[in-house]
Amino acid sequence: MHLPRLLQERFRESLASLTDRADDYAAMIRPTADPKHGDYQCNCAMPLSKEVGRNPREVAAEIVDKLRIDDICETPQIAGPGFINLTLKTDFISTSLSSLLGDDRCGVDPVKSEKSIVIDFSSPNVAKPMHVGHIRSTVIGDALARCLRFLGHRVVTDNHLGDWGTQFGIIIYGYKHFGDPEVVAANPVQELAKLYRIVNQLIEYRKSKRSIASLEQGVQSAEQAVQEAEEFLEGAEDSKKKAAKKSLASAQRRSQSAITSLNAATEKVNVVESDPVLAERAKLHAEIDQAVLEETAKLHQGDSENLALWEKFLPHCKDEINRVYDRLGVEFDHTLGESFYHSQLQGVVEKLKQAGLAEESDGAICVFMDGFDAPMIVQKQDGAFLYATTDLATLQYRLNEFNPGEILYVVDTRQSEHFEKLFAVADQFGLEHVKLVHVNFGTVLGEDGKPMKTRSGTLIGLESLLDGAVERAKQVVCDPDRLTTFDPPMDEAEQEMIAEAVGIGAIKFADLSHHRTSDYRFNLEKMVALDGNTSAYVQYSYARTQKILENAKKAELDIIQLVEQHGIEMTHPAERNLALMLMKLEESLVTLHKDYAPNQLVDYLLDTARAYSKFNENCHVLRAETPQIQAARLSLVCLSGRILQLGLQLLGIGVVPRM
């Protein structure tokens, strides 16, 4: 059920005699912004009037005159410069609503032309703890996969794991120098993580140590700039004071951020140097960054010892990330990591050379392209391949294996340039039949508006983030005062289950509720709040529907019978509004697909939950005046519950029967 499409068909017929671009004009149907203009509006008369050189209201009148739509809408109204306003007939809404009953797709028609769509998302580096930066790709990618699949597309999800990079050099180095084979064997996941941290800390120490001099210089020049700005402000004429204040504030910000960077580096150095054990280690492993790269290179060249270690460690690293996926309820059809493509990389480079696309420059093999300052480097001076190479190999493999119509890369927006290059190269490879999309997304910011970090400046672990949300959700949802109102009482297990659903849901919902391309501020308190634009509000609305159905002792089959017997009679505006909302799920999903923007569905669910609340407030079900009215209300409650549940499920969020 996609109302704009239905209306569009009618307009196309009516427009056919006026223009040969009837399709384009018929597409100009929108929901109205204000209910007083009806439910939908068609905005085609104004542009069309220009094409045919006539008065827009006249054109609108002619369109309306030819329009056969009285089975769906009241008489269309022409308003303003030539808007055609459409109000659905309440009968039509009732009939449509009853057709949703018993339909497990909730009225969403499967797409007519299904596509095969590959979605590349999450893609963490194994052996490195997952952190806050992995939320967005994982949550957005999973939601897209669920929604597009539900729409009827053949979706292939692939987790392009970073399982072949420097982080393994780090672990291998750590194992060789700090590892105890027995301890690692006994508790591999934790021990490997520990080894990673030890080596990484030393590398960070070295980096920081090297950068301190230039950071100090940065602070100095920033402070000088502040001073200059202050002096300028003092001497400035009144007319320039405002501008001078602004540039002073800007200089102060820069100075602050320079100081922060310097402090972070100094802190990393001090942590190591103030600890005798660490200081000794740092001295012993002075060349550690180089050594780690060498271990990585040896692995890539097939060194038997390192390869054996890699094979031994990889499963444990996967266990580690799979635990997080289990908790998030995320699954993949394929997990083909970088290592899977290793043997194909040389071939890709050769192919690029043969096609005349790649050439040597400064010892590296590069693809130069118009419109880009820097080339795409596919092989380094030292012979190593890069992620551009892997991405090309991956693309090639996916085209052969999955024959997709679309490939979506759910990856941070900071990698835009990489994907522009990748797509440009792919284009020259003759891949124009597949739609390649970089589904980019913004950064998760802390309360201070800067990328989210812990107080000590490190990234926040994903698991501790989830733990925090669940814990907070439990405090809020399982408040002892509230719990006393439940009958039967909630046992500990149920409380845990609710906290998990609400806590994890809160994080996902908050992420998905923002347009993916914008940055957003992470605020746990607001996310798990019971009021506001939160998952808990939607989940709670669902729980209320279930309570009413329970009290009414009616299952969906009973309701279908009641409707067959009594029909659906709507007497209150809140009923009509809710019913109309319930018919719009497909609309939100189609819009979602157009922009790969899950916030479309989030907005829909919030609107629906609010419409339900209003209905719930105004329209008593059990005390309904007549059986007809009650049948209608039971239908609305039942379908509201089903659609809220389905919508949340399509976002990867669960519901609980009571909370």
Added chain:
RNA sequence: GCAUCCGUAGCUCAACUGGAUAGAGCAUCGGUCUUCGGAACCGAGGGUUGGGGGUUCGAAUCCCUCCGGGUGUACCA
């Protein structure tokens, strides 16, 4: 420097890609109801969509320009 994204209510964010009086939620203030669970509902205030110009029936959206910010910029991913 170049490229690119952004600037919307006090705060956090939307706005179906050019449509009517720019919407939600927090927060603030006021109101409703003997709860099919009040975690509710109704209402009010709050905006020159960073500034200025342009395009047209119509601009938060497109173009130009200035101001302010983020990000990326040859061998990391």
